[in-house]
Amino acid sequence: MPDQETSKGVENSPSSTPNAAAESSSPAPVDYPRRRSHKRMIIVALAVVVLVGGIFLWYYFSGFESTDDAQVDVHLYPVSARITGYVQAVHVGDNQWVEEGATLVEIDPKDYQVAVAKAQADLEAAEASARALNIDVPVSSVDTASQLKFTSSDIENAKAAIIAGEKQVAAAQARIQEAEAQNVKAQDDVRRYHLLLIKDEVPKQTYDYAVAAAQTDSAAVTAAKADEAAAEQNVAEARSRLIEAIAQNESAQAGPQRVASTRARALSATADIGQKRAELAQADLNLGYTRIVAPVSGEVTKNVVVGWNVDPGEQLLTVVPLDQVWITANFKETQLRHMRPGQKAKITCDSNGRTYQGHVDSIAGATGPLFSLLPPENATGNYVKIVQRVPVKIVLEPGENRDRQLRPGMNVEAKVYVR
Numbered sequence: 079m080p081d082q083e084t085s086k087g088v089e090n091s092p093s094s095t096p097n098a099a100a101e102s103s104s105p106a107p108v109d110y111p112r113r114r115s116h117k118r119m120i121i122v123a124l125a126v127v128v129l130v131g132g133i134f135l136w137y138y139f140s141g142f143e144s145t146d147d148a149q150v151d152v153h154l155y156p157v158s159a160r161i162t163g164y165v166q167a168v169h170v171g172d173n174q175w176v177e178e179g180a181t182l183v184e185i186d187p188k189d190y191q192v193a194v195a196k197a198q199a200d201l202e203a204a205e206a207s208a209r210a211l212n213i214d215v216p217v218s219s220v221d222t223a224s225q226l227k228f229t230s231s232d233i234e235n236a237k238a239a240i241i242a243g244e245k246q247v248a249a250a251q252a253r254i255q256e257a258e259a260q261n262v263k264a265q266d267d268v269r270r271y272h273l274l275l276i277k278d279e280v281p282k283q284t285y286d287y288a289v290a291a292a293q294t295d296s297a298a299v300t301a302a303k304a305d306e307a308a309a310e311q312n313v314a315e316a317r318s319r320l321i322e323a324i325a326q327n328e329s330a331q332a333g334p335q336r337v338a339s340t341r342a343r344a345l346s347a348t349a350d351i352g353q354k355r356a357e358l359a360q361a362d363l364n365l366g367y368t369r370i371v372a373p374v375s376g377e378v379t380k381n382v383v384v385g386w387n388v389d390p391g392e393q394l395l396t397v398v399p400l401d402q403v404w405i406t407a408n409f410k411e412t413q414l415r416h417m418r419p420g421q422k423a424k425i426t427c428d429s430n431g432r433t434y435q436g437h438v439d440s441i442a443g444a445t446g447p448l449f450s451l452l453p454p455e456n457a458t459g460n461y462v463k464i465v466q467r468v469p470v471k472i473v474l475e476p477g478e479n480r481d482r483q484l485r486p487g488m489n490v491e492a493k494v495y496v497r
Contacts, residue, residue, distance in 0.1 A: 143417060144493040147467065148407035148425075152486040155374055155397040157182060159388040160367040163189070168384055176372045176397070183370040183382055183394055190365040197358035204354045208347035236320035243313030250306035257298035264292035374399045400482040404474065405436065407492035408446055408467040416496040417441065423472045426491040427484060434478045438494055442469040470494070 163185035170182050267288045372378075376399035388394065405425055409417065417438065425434040445466040447454050472492055474484075484490075 141497040142493050142495045143409060143413040144491065145407055145409050145413070146489070146491045147409075148405055148472075148490050148492040150403050150484050150486050150488040150490060151406045152399060152403045154486070155376070155399065156393045157370060157373065157395040157397060158391055158393045159183075159185065159370065160390055161185065161190070161364050162389050163368060163387070165382055165384055165386040165388060165394075168380065168382055170378045170380060170395070172378070172380055174378050176375065176378055178372055178375045180372045181369055182372055182378065182380075185368040185370070185388065187365055187368040190361065190368055194358070194361040194365055197354065197361040201351065201354040201358050204347065204350045208344065208351055233320060233324060236316050239316035240313055240320060243309055243316050246309035247306060247313060250302055250309050254299060254302035254306055257295060257302045261292065261295035261299050264288070264295040268292045370394065372397055374402075376400055376402075398486060400479070400485065403479060403484050403486060404439065405472040405490060405492055407470045407472055407494075409470050409492075409494075411445070411466050411468055414441065414468060414470075417470065417494055418496075421494055421496060423492060423494045425472065425474070426493070428489045428491070429485075430483055432483070434474055434484070436472045436474045436478065439471040439473045442471070444468075 165183060166186045167184040168182070169180075169184070170176055176182065270288075374397055376397040378395050378397055380395045382388070382394035386394075405423075419438050419440055421438045423436045423438055425436055426432070427434065445468050447466065470492075472494070
């Protein structure tokens with residue numbers, strides 16, 4: 079029985095008969111085209127996927143420009159002395175955060191306090207002098223006018239007195255001549271009557287009358303001469319008054335010049351007040367400069383210590399405003415075709431790996447090498463074209479650097495989305 083089953087199995091097997099062999103080889107021509115079609119579909123699908131992926135990648139990578147030639151920048155604020163002095167106090171330490179207006183350094187103010195007091199005293203003295211001169215100007219003007227009026231009348235009076243005195247002198251001289259003539263006649267009469275009296279030819283009473291008349295005439299001569307001397311004295315006094323009046327008139331005529339000079343001195347004193355006020359203001363400024371304050375809020379790097387004698391312009395500290403940092407990204411000139419201010423940007427910091435949001439603020443007006451001390455000279459015969467880099471300023475969005483981890487000089491990677 080087993081042999082029969084075995085033989086049946088062998089007989090029923092496809093490979094045991096020629097028909098079975100023919101049947102087994104007949105599907106081969108039908109399966110081969112089907113496999114080729116599957117491979118083509120797979121290849122086409124892969125090609126589509128690669129194409130779509132390439133397009134996607136091209137669109138993605140062409141949507142931004144990036145560079146790792148970028149650094150964190152900020153304006154450093156040097157703090158220097160504006161006056162000469164001795165540093166008596168330093169209120170900050172290295173890398174300490176300070177607020178705008180905080181006192182950083184104090185210079186000894188004693189010398190400048192004395193200068194303020196002296197300037198104040200000089201100003202008060204100048205104001206007092208100006209007040210005195212301004213009062214003297216109108217007084218001088220009034221005195222000059224009244225003096226001119228009085229001296230003119232004095233001159234006229236003196237001239238009239240001289241004329242009257244000269245007339246009196248002439249009258250006195252005429253009286254002298256008349257009195258002398260009378261006196262000569264009287265003296266002759268006395269001599270004649272004396273001779274006649276000796277001869278008893280005239281009474282003694284007649285002789286006495288002649289003697290008395292001679293004495294009267296002699297006294298008249300003396301009185302006439304005294305009148306002449308008094309008249310001459312009056313003329314001399316009148317001439318003296320005339321000379322004095324003329325001198326006073328000349329002085330009065332020079333009065334306007336004196337008034338002008340006094341007014342000029344008053345104006346000079348007024349100008350001196352302005353100068354003294356400016357000196358006082360400068361002294362107040364110098365006193366205020368003894369207290370050096372922070373120009374902005376930021377971290378301090380100090381060079382100064384207590385005991386320094388500083389000079390104007392000497393740098394004492396540097397304030398770094400970490401809240402005002404920006405990114406300077408040096409993009410290739412071939413990357414600037416579609417870059418514009420206002421486009422969004424992402425900043426990746428090397429120190430902490432964080433990504434910061436920002437936007438393009440501006441593009442520099444020249445390439446970086448042109449700002450160097452010795453810019454390159456391309457007008458040579460061995461010129462080689464080199465792709466230049468242009469600085470692009472990227473500012474952070476508000477609050478991005480709240481923890482102030484971005485420090486000036488750090489390297490970052492900048493990515494600007496141009497689409």
